[in-house]
Amino acid sequence: MDIGYPLLNHTDLTEQAYRVLRDRILKRQLKPGEKISVDEAAHGLGISRTPVITALQQLANEGLVEIVPQRGTFVTELTARDVSELFDIRLMIELYAAEFILQSGKTDQLLGHIKEPMAGMQQAMNEDDYRDYEAFLTSDHDLHLTLVKLTGNEHLIRMYGDLNVHIQVARAHYMDSVEKARQAYREHEAIVKAFASGQPDEVRVALCTHIGTVKERILEILDRHGGKL
Secondary structure, eight states: OOOOOOOOOSSSHHHHHHHHHHHHHHTTSSOTTOEEOHHHHHHHHTSOHHHHHHHHHHHHHHTSEEEETTTEEEEOOOBHHHHHHHHHHHHHHHHHHHHHHHHTTOHHHHHHHTHHHHHHHHHHHTSGGGOOHHHHHHHHHHHHHHHHHTTOOHHHHHHHHHHHHHHHHHHTTTOOSHHHHHHHHHHHHHHHHHHHHTOHHHHHHHHHHHHHHHHHHHHHHHHHTTTBO
């Protein structure tokens, strides 16, 4: 399948190859379980095999691809257990972040920062035929990342970033209709309202509801696909 690799310039080829391949995986142009041909990718990018091999090793370190000796490199598949564990960890991190924000008096700062991603989600789901679901997912991700960044805990932020690489892959499989986008947007509105109230219990319920709902939707899709994405 021709996925349209762009030609690269000859500075920092490994980093460019990594970004292109990672983007193709996150946008599902390279699908879970699909084999990635080093020769095909190198030819399409207009570079030698070496930067592609190094880029694939970086992706393997992130868990986005699996390098199987004597067989090749494959886009990682997510199982129901993977999704459950990833979302459970995500919930723990975001609940901690929410508690930190409320206790440290950063609620107004959070509410100011998340206006832009909320507007981005609204704009994306209002596009004709809701074709810009990638923009919706980006704004969605930015909102939650803002929550974690306000903790100022660099180790936690990096952990959350690595975690969300896989979550983004999983979420891309279900956020494909305007109805689902609108439901997710309403859940985010509830999170914003809860923070504005300043009530920890309301914030906890809003976050648990949203993250739990997304988790269950993806698990339902996994079940229909035989347990793997």
